[in-house]
Amino acid sequence: MFQRSSTLAKLAVAAGLSALLLAGCVLGEGGGDARHLQPLPAKLVSQMSAKGMTQTDPIFIRIFKKESELEVWKRDRSGRFSLLKTYPMCRWSGQLGPKTREGDRQAPEGFYTVTADLMNPRSEFYLSFNLGYPNALERSQGFTGSALMVHGACTSAGCFAMTDDGVAEIFALAREAFAGGQKSFQVQALPFRMTPENMAAHRSSPNMAFWRNLKEGSDHFEATRQPPKIAACERQYVFDAAGDSSRFIAGAPCPAYEVEPAIQSLVSERHANDERRFGALTSASSTSPILAYADGGMHPSFRKMLKEMGPERLQSLVAGRVEISRPDAALLDPYGATGSSPEATGSINVR
Template identity: 45%
Template sequence: MPYASIAESTLTFLMRRLVIIALLTLFSCRGQEESPADTLEPETADSSLPGPRRAAAAAKLVRPGLERDLAKRGLRFGDPVFIRAFKAEEELELWVRDRKTEKFALFRTYPIAAQSGQLGPKLAEGDYQVPEGFYFVPRSKLNPNSNYHLAFNIGYPNSYDRHHKRTGSFIMIHGNRISIGCLAMTDAKIEEIYTLCDAALRSGQDFFRVHLFPFRMTDERLARTSDERWFSFWQNLKQGYDHFESKHLPPNVTVKEGRYAFE
């Protein structure tokens, strides 16, 4: 082969290699530039701070964004809150009372980062079950000193649980991604949840309600469980679920003859 042809082939080969390298570099850089910001861990308060300072630092971080997003929905920071969670869907909803309608409006739905156990109520200490039922949280149950960043105790066992001789303690909604019968929400998400609940209690709400369900209790979803052990219990839970769905006001819950009753 003539030297000119060899040189031309070599030059063509090198040029192709340079083009390939340039394209690879371009796509690599573009991929880095287009990486979504939410893949990064958000800033959170220092967990080594003493509880009150930790809660205050968390509120300072998240309050501006919460106030902005609440205002977009016509809601106010510090107004009464209501929480309900669904184990099968792994979702926790935070509702805020609308001053105009006096009813609760859905503010945010948070993914549950970790929960232990299976569908069905908590029966005994150490069974790793997340409870199902109707609970409430006064200010005394907030725990800014939690080993899981920030937390609040949902109040298990309630009067229904005690009636049925169910045992257990320290069932929390907290930060981190570890669960032993609790709902773990990550540190960033619990800062928002805790801050909204703390603000509502400071502004005069005596307690906020926490309703825990096995799943979203539509007629169709409940019917699929008719052969399961907890079907009758879940029918009773659905009464409370339907009450809120129809009115957007959490019912007053009592226990009569071993069943939940709703007013």
Template identity: 50%
Template sequence: MFAKLARTGTLVASIAIAGCNDSSMKDFAPEANKPLPDKILADMRAKGMVRTSSVMARIFKEEGKLEIWKAKTNGRYDMVASYDICKWSGKLGPKYTEGDRQAPEGFYTVRPAQMNPRSNYHLSFNIGFPNAYDRANGRTGQNLMVHGACSSSGCYSMTDAQIEQIYAFGRDAFQGGQTEFQVEAFPFRMTAANMARYRNDPNYEFWKMLKVGYDNFEVTKVPPKVDVCEKRYVFNQVAADGQTFDPTGPCPATTQPDSLKSAYNAYQSTYDAAFNSALKASVPPPKPTIAGIKEASIVSDWSKRRARGERVPIEPPSLNNDGSVSETARMGRIDSPAGRKMAALDAEKAAKQKAEEQRLAAIEAAKQAKEAAKAQALAEKEAAKAQAVAAKEAAKAAKEAPVATATIAAPSEATPEAETQAASADESRVTKLKNKLLGMFGG
């Protein structure tokens, strides 16, 4: 059944086969022409694949894995290589807006024109963000890549050796006639256990939508046919004759092969039982996820200020559950022409501010000195005035003071005893004087 679907292309529009345009392939740089290792080629042959058979990629953020799947001769796909993603930026959850540093999640298409053999990141290919779903939901961004150099700002970055192999898979498939290949990017493997872990996450409804495409591939092992209507993904649906899928319009009437519906329903029944069991299980705690457009806008503003060369926290801010924003204390500035220009402007501004502060300080010091001198002169004037008043009052007091007069006692009558004592005293003084004269002259 699935081989027939693959042959008819009903469910695999994303891997349509057509002649390859030479102009899209002739400019490959030497790094882009390296052949796949012999071991990988041997594994492909063992699984019934040829070097140029169709290819697809699956990405799992939480595990940090990028898988390469190739079509076998029966039309179904099998995994042929798995790589550890060197770096991806942001958190689990989709990309919302330019500058939010989120690596995209969803179903994307890569064509030969999106392959860049002369990338600044060794080799790269643009995954095709924004796709029809992203544009219908107002999501913005550009140049979202899978590339080398192990450096990421919203991309999936690999080592140079890894991207050479991943690039070669796409190159060989294009050379074999594949016109486009699918990149499916998921937050995690969409197992019952993982979906139960994240059932309370704000991104859960988006992830449930992606899971339908994930499950279709798990059932068929063929990349699903992807369309968008009513601003949502739809998978493996065939529009009725004369109707089309409008990303923002109503979904058309569709049909689906009974065999596919039956297989999908059986898969879903098994999943539901596993999900209910997982709700009771002890599992690892969820990883950080983006809190919707509000957090994306906060990070986007940080990115814009950083790109202008401003000093910003060295890590993007995060929105907490209570609505507050967390930022790292360390500040930094990117080393770029914009950063260096902004640093020079900030230094010039700081120098001007310092000079102005010094000028104002000098004016204030002169003002205070003038006021101090004025206060001192006033104090001296008041002191002199007080001293003059004091002297004046002292002179007035001296002038008004009474004149002192001597009092002569009137003679009083002496008693006989007093007269006798006075005479004895006189006689004694005469005697002492006589004796002193005799002593002087030897008498």
């Protein structure tokens, strides 16, 4: 069983740490203890068994910025992946949208492959694993950045912070999957759950074309319950292309290809249904959210803890982009008290 530490204490020191971390999420090597060898909690193992999973079955991870959640999926006895557990994210930094340069505080969006050598059992942030940013597509576009992690604690400068308890479970799940023979696991880092509702709400974003490409990969998983095979060409991702993926070169023109027919049928049906819903939503409303500057967000469960710690501590961790749903309304602070801002007025939803 994981030994629980004081979550509030960890949150309290996070504000001071965040000012120090401008370029990445690594300060150096942590202690030499056996934290990375902690067994999976008995309750989680029992949940696996009930879902037809073993500790060593392969895993797959999805991260959603706006919802501040990380999902761990595991292959069950059917051969498909099923959701094992959703973890609340304590902190992510930057805005919705991809990371493009070192020091921009952006948490990345895209498709990443995590191998055993990217696991860090000596992280200064308890435990961590590197997403492998920039991937081949990002490198082909000249994107820069390093040490983009999923880690413990509750502070972020481009990373996804899960708290120590959360990352300890995720790390152990990955460790056991590697021990069972999984060579790598896929991480899909997404701006939000790729629903027609979210796509319609953010349709005016300059990132919309990129997000549509991300949604293709999300749809492949939703339709098949298998992590899609990833390739890249012409500044975009390609999913489940039949044949040898080595013929795809990020940044080069796409070769002629077809998606595996059985997969294409499932994905096309899902895409058609979502497009109908998207069309209905956009025709019903000609407006989309107005954005003001903020910095990342955190799961509501952690915001509740921070509320108990006081507004100064909250404001030091939540400083950024918000959705303004009604520009003519009074600005609300995270506690619901009305106030004003020189940048914007409106009802806000701090993420």
